[in-house]
Amino acid sequence: MxxxxxxxxxxxxxxxxxxxxxxxxxxxxxxxxxxxxxxxxxxxxxxxxxxxxxxxxxxxxxxxxxxxxxxxxxxxxxxxxxxxxGFRRTGSISTALTADRHEELLRQASMARAFGVEAEPISTSDIKARYPHLNTSDMLGGVYLASDGQGxxxxxxxxxxxxxxxxxxxxxxxxxxxxxxxxxxxxxxxxxxxxxxxxxxxxxxxxxxxxxxxxxxxxxxxxxxxxxACEHFYIVTETIPDLGQLPVLRVTDECAYYKEDAGKLLIGAFEPNAKPWGMGGIPKDFEFDQLPEDFDHFEPILEKAVNRMPVLAQTGIHTFFNGPESFTPxxxxxxxxxxxxxxxxxxxxxxxxxxxxxxxxxxxxxxxxxxxxxxxxxxxxxxxxMHPFQGNRHYLVERAKESLGLLYADHYPFRQKATARGVRRSVLHDRLADEGAVFGELAGWERANWFANPGQTADYRYSWKRQNWFENAAQEHRAIRENVGLYDMSSFGKLRVEGPEACAFLNHICGAEMDVAPGRIVYTQFLNAGGGIEADVTVTRLSETAYLVVTPALTRLADETWMRRHLRDARAVITDMTAAETVIAVMGPKARDLMQRVSPNDFSNANNPFGTAQQVEIGMALARVHRVSYVGELGWEVYVSTDMALHVFDALNTARVEMGGRLCGLHVMDSCRMEKGFRHFGHDITCEDHVLEAGLGFAVKTDKVDFIGRDAVLRKREAGLSKRLVQFKLRDPAPLLYHAEPILRDGQVVGYITSGSYGHHLGAAMSMGYVPCEGETAAELLASSYEIEIAGERFVAEASLKPFYDPKSERVRQ
Incomplete structure (x- = not known):
C-alpha cells in the first residue's frame, strides 16, 4: 500500500x-x-x-x-x-392530489421560469400519457421537468x-x-x-x-x-413486464417517489414521522450496511402506492431496504x-x-x-x-423526527416547525402568550408572529391564500400606521465592541463612518471585496471606546464570525450581549405620547432626534432607547437589562392599553417594512448584491480611506449600475406575493421577487426584486410595463425606486 x-x-x-x-x-x-x-x-x-x-x-x-x-x-x-x-435525463413529474399542492406546483413552475429551468404544468391526462401504469383518478395535475434525471x-x-x-x-x-x-x-x-x-x-x-x-x-x-441520521426506507420490486423507461415520479401528498430502473420500480418514502438512528454515535464498523427492516413503519406508504400503481398488487418485492441518511434542523x-x-x-x-x-x-x-x-x-x-445550541443531541433527535418528512410536506408560506420548540425564549414570552401571541421559531427563538383576538384559536391554519391571521395582521398594521404598536425584538443579535481601537476596527469593516459622537446610531453594512453585502446592521456608539452592533437574529453568529475574522490584532474585544438585554419596539405616530406617559425624560426631536440613543427612566427602572424604525414610523427600540425587562414591559403595555394601541407580531413588522421599501438581509440583499445596486449607497462613505469594499464601490460608481433593486405594488388587491415569483418587463422575464408581503395600508401585495438596467437611466427603467407571474398567471405591477410609503421619510422624523 x-x-x-x-x-x-x-x-x-x-x-x-x-x-x-x-x-x-x-x-x-x-x-x-x-x-x-x-x-x-x-x-x-x-x-x-x-x-x-x-x-x-x-x-x-x-x-x-x-x-x-x-x-x-x-x-x-x-x-x-x-x-x-448511469446519468440519464428521464425527466420528472410532480403531482398534486389537493388544491393547495396544485397551487404550490404551479408556483414552482413559475419560479422555474425565473431561474431558467424548463418546467411544464401538465394535466392529469398528460400525466397518464407519460406514466401509463398510474392511477390518476384523484389527481388535479402536475409539473413536468424535462431536464431532471437519475444516475x-x-x-x-x-x-x-x-x-x-x-x-x-x-x-x-x-x-x-x-x-x-x-x-x-x-x-x-x-x-x-x-x-x-x-x-x-x-x-x-x-x-x-x-x-x-x-x-x-x-x-x-x-x-x-x-x-x-434517520432511517430511510425504499423497496425495489421484481421485474414488471413492459414497464418501459419512465420519468421520476413524485406523489408528495402520499410521501412517495417512484423511479424506474432496469424494468423494476424503486419506491421510496419521506414519511411525516421519521425514525432517528444512531443517537449514541454511528458504529465504527458500519460499511455498506443496512438497518433492520421495519415493514410496519413502511406499510402505510406501500398501501397508498398499491392504490396509486395497481400493477404493484401483482408484483413481488425484490428488496426491502432501510439505510441511514443525515438530516439537518x-x-x-x-x-x-x-x-x-x-x-x-x-x-x-x-x-x-x-x-x-x-x-x-x-x-x-x-x-x-x-x-x-x-x-x-x-x-x-x-x-x-447554525447556532451553537443546535448541536445539542436531544434537540437534533427531536427535530429530525419532523425534518425528514418536511421534504415532501406542503411548503406553505410561514409554515412553522412543530418539533424541538421552546429552546430560546424572551423573558417576555409568558406575558405575550397570555395576551394571545402565536409564536414562530427562528434560530431557536420563540417569537410572537401575530396575536389572536379573544375567542380566536391561537394557531396557524396554513394556505397559499389569506391565512387565518391575515385580518389580525391588518389590525396590527393599522395600529402602527395610525396609533401605536408594541412588539418584542429581544432576538436581535447584540454584539458589544469595546477597546481603544474599536472605532478604527469598525471603520475598517463598515461602509459608513463610525467615528461619530457617543449616542449616535449608524445604519451600515459589512461589505466584501466585491462590494457585496455580508451583513446589514445598526451600530450605536455607547462611549468613546464602546459600540453596540445590532444584527438580525438568524445571522448573529455569521456576523460575529465575520467581525472576529477581521479583528486580527486590533485592540478591541467583541462580546455577545444578546441574552443580556431585552428589546421592546414602540412604533407608531403616537409612540412619543406613550413614551412620555411612562418616563420623565425628554423624547422631543430636539433632545432625541432620529438616529440617536439616550439613557432613560421607565417606571422604576432604567433603559436605553434607540430612535430608529424598521416599519417607517416614529418609534423607539427600548433596550433594557433582562432583570428589569418585565417591569418595563408592564409599564409600556399599560400605557399601550390606555391609548388603544396593540401588541404586534413580527409578520406585521415585515409588511410595514415592505411598504417602506426597507431591505431584508438574506432576501433583498446578500453577499453577491452590490451595495449600490441595492440602493444603499447613502450608507457608504467613500471619503473614509480604508474599508473593505471601498474600491469596489468606487469602481461601480465609475462603471454604472447593471441592475437595480426595484419595489413593486400589484394593482389587483387580491393576489399574494411571497418569494421568487418571476418579474416580467415588457412581457419578458428579467428577474424574480426577492421578498414579498401584503401592504395592508396600501391595499395590495408589495415586493422587491432586481431588474437589469445596463446603460439605462432610472427614468428609462421605470418607463417600462411590469408584471409579476403567480402560479402561471400574470398581474400588472407598479414599479418604483422610491418607497411607495412615505418616500421622503417624514414620518420617522416627526
Missing amino acids: PNLPTHARAVIIGGGVIGCSLAYHLAQKGWRDVVLLERKQLTSGTTWHAAGLIGQLRASQNMTRLAAYSAELYQALEQETGLQT DPSNIALAMAKGARQKGVQIFEQTEVTDVTRNGRRVEAVHWQRGEESGSITCDHVVNCAGMWGHQLGRMLGSNVPLQ DDAYHLGQAPEMDNVWVAAGFNSIGIQSAGGAGMALAEWMDSGEKPFDLGDVDIAR
Whole structure:
C-alpha cells in the first residue's frame, strides 16, 4: 500500500460522493497536494444506497444553479474518466392530489421560469400519457421537468474520485482519522490509523465530508455540525413486464417517489414521522450496511402506492431496504468555513439530496477555499447559519423526527416547525402568550408572529391564500400606521465592541463612518471585496471606546464570525450581549405620547432626534432607547437589562392599553417594512448584491480611506449600475406575493421577487426584486410595463425606486 504523506494543503475526511466531489474540484482548481481519507471504502456510508434522483429545481436561484451544475458534470464525467455514471435525463413529474399542492406546483413552475429551468404544468391526462401504469383518478395535475434525471450514485462518486486521482489527489481507504492536533482556531495535524500503521498529516485546511459521522467529527475538529441520521426506507420490486423507461415520479401528498430502473420500480418514502438512528454515535464498523427492516413503519406508504400503481398488487418485492441518511434542523445542507475555526471546512448533512447536490456543492466549496471568498450567495446552506445550541443531541433527535418528512410536506408560506420548540425564549414570552401571541421559531427563538383576538384559536391554519391571521395582521398594521404598536425584538443579535481601537476596527469593516459622537446610531453594512453585502446592521456608539452592533437574529453568529475574522490584532474585544438585554419596539405616530406617559425624560426631536440613543427612566427602572424604525414610523427600540425587562414591559403595555394601541407580531413588522421599501438581509440583499445596486449607497462613505469594499464601490460608481433593486405594488388587491415569483418587463422575464408581503395600508401585495438596467437611466427603467407571474398567471405591477410609503421619510422624523 502507498505511504501517506506527512503534509497536505487540504485533508478531506470522508469518501462519499461529497468528499469525492470536493477532491475533484480542488484538483480542477490546481490543488495537487490534496489527501482524502476514508475510514472504510469509498461510498460505503450513505452514497452507495442513495436512490440517485437528480432534480434541477430548488427553492432559490443559487441552489438551483448548483443542482443544474451537478447534472451537467455527471454527464461530462463519463467522457473524462471512462467510468459510466448511469446519468440519464428521464425527466420528472410532480403531482398534486389537493388544491393547495396544485397551487404550490404551479408556483414552482413559475419560479422555474425565473431561474431558467424548463418546467411544464401538465394535466392529469398528460400525466397518464407519460406514466401509463398510474392511477390518476384523484389527481388535479402536475409539473413536468424535462431536464431532471437519475444516475448511479456509487459510480458518480467513483468517477469523481478517478478524475481527482488523475490530477494528483491521493485517496486512502481503510484509513481512520483518530484525532487531530488543534492550536487555537486552527487544526495543525490530522492523526490517522490504517491497520497496524498510524501517523499524522500536517495540513493547511481540513474538510469535514463525513456524512452522518459529521456531527461527531465536527466536535473532534472543534466545530459545530448539527445533523442527525434517520432511517430511510425504499423497496425495489421484481421485474414488471413492459414497464418501459419512465420519468421520476413524485406523489408528495402520499410521501412517495417512484423511479424506474432496469424494468423494476424503486419506491421510496419521506414519511411525516421519521425514525432517528444512531443517537449514541454511528458504529465504527458500519460499511455498506443496512438497518433492520421495519415493514410496519413502511406499510402505510406501500398501501397508498398499491392504490396509486395497481400493477404493484401483482408484483413481488425484490428488496426491502432501510439505510441511514443525515438530516439537518432546517433541511438545508451544511457548507462552508466552520465559524469556530479558521481552517476547518464543512460539506455534510445533505438531507437525501446528496447526489443531485454533490457536484455543485463541491464546485462552490472549492471556489470558496481557493479564493477565500464565497463565489456567490450561499446563505441557504452556509454552516455559519447554525447556532451553537443546535448541536445539542436531544434537540437534533427531536427535530429530525419532523425534518425528514418536511421534504415532501406542503411548503406553505410561514409554515412553522412543530418539533424541538421552546429552546430560546424572551423573558417576555409568558406575558405575550397570555395576551394571545402565536409564536414562530427562528434560530431557536420563540417569537410572537401575530396575536389572536379573544375567542380566536391561537394557531396557524396554513394556505397559499389569506391565512387565518391575515385580518389580525391588518389590525396590527393599522395600529402602527395610525396609533401605536408594541412588539418584542429581544432576538436581535447584540454584539458589544469595546477597546481603544474599536472605532478604527469598525471603520475598517463598515461602509459608513463610525467615528461619530457617543449616542449616535449608524445604519451600515459589512461589505466584501466585491462590494457585496455580508451583513446589514445598526451600530450605536455607547462611549468613546464602546459600540453596540445590532444584527438580525438568524445571522448573529455569521456576523460575529465575520467581525472576529477581521479583528486580527486590533485592540478591541467583541462580546455577545444578546441574552443580556431585552428589546421592546414602540412604533407608531403616537409612540412619543406613550413614551412620555411612562418616563420623565425628554423624547422631543430636539433632545432625541432620529438616529440617536439616550439613557432613560421607565417606571422604576432604567433603559436605553434607540430612535430608529424598521416599519417607517416614529418609534423607539427600548433596550433594557433582562432583570428589569418585565417591569418595563408592564409599564409600556399599560400605557399601550390606555391609548388603544396593540401588541404586534413580527409578520406585521415585515409588511410595514415592505411598504417602506426597507431591505431584508438574506432576501433583498446578500453577499453577491452590490451595495449600490441595492440602493444603499447613502450608507457608504467613500471619503473614509480604508474599508473593505471601498474600491469596489468606487469602481461601480465609475462603471454604472447593471441592475437595480426595484419595489413593486400589484394593482389587483387580491393576489399574494411571497418569494421568487418571476418579474416580467415588457412581457419578458428579467428577474424574480426577492421578498414579498401584503401592504395592508396600501391595499395590495408589495415586493422587491432586481431588474437589469445596463446603460439605462432610472427614468428609462421605470418607463417600462411590469408584471409579476403567480402560479402561471400574470398581474400588472407598479414599479418604483422610491418607497411607495412615505418616500421622503417624514414620518420617522416627526
